[in-house]
Amino acid sequence: MKLTIVSTSDIHAYLYPTDFTQKEMNLPLGLLKVSSFLKNISADEKLYIDNGDFIQGSPLASFVKDKVKTPRILSEFLNELHPVARVLGNHEFNYGVDYLKEAVEASTAPYLAANVLNTDGEPYFGTPYLVKDVGQFKVGIIGLTTQYIPHWENPENIKDFRFISAVEALRHWLPIVQASADFVVVSYHGGFEADPKTEKMLEKPTGENEGYQLLEQFEAIDVLFTGHQHGLYVGQHGKTFYSQPGHKGEYVAVVTLQIDEPTRTITDATIDLHHLTDVTEDLNLKAKVRPLEEQVEKWLDQxxxxxxxxxxxxxxxxxxxxxxxxxxxxxxxxxxxxxxxxxxxxxxxxxxxxxxxxxxxxxxxxxxxxxxxxxxxxxxxxxxxxxxxxxxxxxxxxxxxxxxxxxxxxxxxxxxxxxxxxxxxxxxxxxxxxxxxxxxxxxxxxxxxxxxxxxxxxxxxxxxxxxxxxxxxxxxxxxxxxxxxxxxxxxxxxxxxxxxxxxxxxxxxxx
Ligand SMILES: [Zn+2]
Structure with missing residues (x-):
């Protein structure tokens, strides 16, 4: 069986292929192009995960916050791509907890947040992981975010939350997920503190980015999706495939696993970052987004x-x-x-x-x-x-x-x-x-x-x-x-x- 697992991260509410500097742009980015890319993947099974920072960060996101006053519409657009899971990014907290809760409610997929806890130390959104039946296999997906959120966020927005280290959370949840899944995917809205290829430290080890430690400490992870740094990383560390697909939907991370069904093992695997040049917009989704996009363009020209x-x-x-x-x-x-x-x-x-x-x-x-x-x-x-x-x-x-x-x-x-x-x-x-x-x-x-x-x-x-x-x-x-x-x-x-x-x-x- 060929299983394809796709990750986007840090889309920041870029939907149309525009950066808003001019009208009618056709840049290689945005949710409409991600959508048609996903539709065109040929695989026996595919799973799509969005790795967070979705509802904030573009002029369109500011417009939605100020004028529409609820992120539901953004969550609903992402539903159209049928993600199996979503992850909270640090920017999901920027507009307050009520706003975030509306995005969560409007999502058809669960938000996985194993290290975002309530004041009792329980996962705030109730769902640290998901085990998904794919053919005759079970794929476990664990969601994590950067624990560094209190260093940026307005305290009012996170007073009901506690953030713990991704490493610490995974130490608890990985064995639990491993026990019930054939393969484990970790989707982490955080980045790499050290370059996975050269092992060179990229920054002071503050705990903001723990991706390299995740690779080093948890060999059982089959796929590690990262984000947050808006960087481009792709490769294999031990048996773990890892990636980071930039931002604004410019790149999509694609892992393809060839699975031998009798032995339940991966016989062949690839991981790539696909740049969305030569990808056209999903016209179906475009028609749904158009009324909002037109209002945003009008607002930009006011x-x-x-x-x-x-x-x-x-x-x-x-x-x-x-x-x-x-x-x-x-x-x-x-x-x-x-x-x-x-x-x-x-x-x-x-x-x-x-x-x-x-x-x-x-x-x-x-x-x-x-x-x-x-x-x-x-x-x-x-x-x-x-x-x-x-x-x-x-x-x-x-x-x-x-x-x-x-x-x-x-x-x-x-x-x-x-x-x-x-x-x-x-x-x-x-x-x-x-x-x-x-x-x-x-x-x-x-x-x-x-x-x-x-x-x-x-x-x-x-x-x-x-x-x-x-x-x-x-x-x-x-x-x-x-x-x-x-x-x-x-x-x-x-x-x-x-x-x-x-x-x-x-x-x-x-x-
Ligand atoms: Zn981001």
Whole structure:
């Protein structure tokens, strides 16, 4: 018998093949293409599992939250792909427990969450695993999520939950599932703390991602689906097949098992990540999604307000060398939303066009491409200096000119890891060695006291130390804000007709 098991992860409510930057796009991503891919798989039996982060994270998801006010419709679209199980992602908690419960109720498949417990220590959703009859075999599926959710989530949203280590939960549940199943699939909304191929650590072992430990400690797992990091991983570790299929439905992980029926053993197996190029949309599902998608496109083109200051970005690298009105504006929004006068943000990529004239929601999502909420941290003056030194390493001297350190674009662009700060004055002297470049650092005209506490607003990614900013971290967060940055930018523009950004020159880069 040929059994195919398919996983998607981190779809983030991308349905049509669009990233919403323009109308009528046909990108290789989204639920409609996943659906037709699934329909076209030939196998004696197939099982499809969605690995979480489904109801939040796209302009469409924000629209559903704000205007439709229930995620039922999103859950119902995923039902059309007949998943056998779903897994909770960390972002499933972002819009509160009532919203999440509606998504769970509307799902035809159970949500498996073996390490998401109630305050009595029992699985909150009642179903840590599932044993599915497939032909004459039984396939056990265990669902897990990242235990790190309390490090990002608004405490109100998770006050009824307790999260335990995926390793710990699996130690309990794996023998139970093994006893009643021929094969075991683990679907884990978490990623790899070490590269399964090279075994090289990818990050500090915080417990956020335990995929590598799962591979190392549980040889009995036949298939391990992961996610959360939006990375691309595929391979075999011992007898376990593992994968991680990116995000937005760009890739689908496909495991094919050839099973010898008399001996009940796997005789041949493959695992692949399929990129959804050359896959067309499922027209049936498209017709069902269309009314929502049309409302979202209309909403994206609605005028929000006007900016008086020209914030067009023509030369992003020049913008990073001196303050740019768009960057000043984003920092101003962060300060406005949190009441915190020190703020930092990045120009995420080389494509953001900035703002000019009339602004629509689409302009906002094209510029501010990530789903980010804000956090305020209490850090020491020393932490602040270290963060600035790390940012100063973005620049290097080449032939007597300041240029960008190639580490920030090779092997992958990481412009989002260079932050520009407001609320403090500073200079980077690139003629000095890395780690000694920050000069003239002042807060309200006074030199920074290395031992004194300062409050700073950052996006969640940076706040928890994302981008290897080890001086930040969840333990330093003192306040968190649940509203997405794109929504905050829209609110700010609505409340400030004809936005003007003062010309500030609080930092410079010299040599
Ligand atoms: Zn995700």
């Amino acid at each position: 005028p929000i307000g006007t900016v008086k200051t020209d914030m067009s970005i023509t030369d992003p690298n020049k913008a990073r060398l001196e303050t740019h009105p768009y960057v000043t504006f984003i920092n101003a929004v962060q300060s406005w939303a949190t009441g915190c006068d020190i703020s930092a943000t990045a120009l995420f990529n080389q494509k953001a066009p900035g703002f000019k004239g009339d602004i629509t929601m689409r302009d906002i999502v094209i510029n501010y491409i990530y789903t980010n909420t804000l956090a305020v941290l209490s850090v020491s003056g020393k932490d602040l200096v270290e963060a600035l030194e790390q940012c100063a390493a973005f620049f290097t001297l080449s032939d007597g000119q300041i240029t960008i350190n190639p580490n920030y674009y090779i092997p992958k662009p990481q412009y989002y890891n260079y932050d520009m700060f407001s609320g403090i004055d500073y200079t980077f002297d690139i003629s000095k060695p890395e780690g000694q470049r920050v000069v003239g650092l002042r807060y309200k005209g006074t030199p920074i006291d290395l031992k004194a506490p300062y409050e700073i607003v950052l996006n969640q990614y940076r706040a928890v130390g994302g981008g290897n900013f080890a001086m930040f971290g969840p333990e330093k967060i003192i306040r968190e804000y649940g509203t997405d940055m794109t929504e905050l930018i829209a609110q700010y523009i609505k409340e400030h007709p004809e936005v003007e950004v003062p010309a500030v020159h609080n930092f410079k880069v010299v040599y």
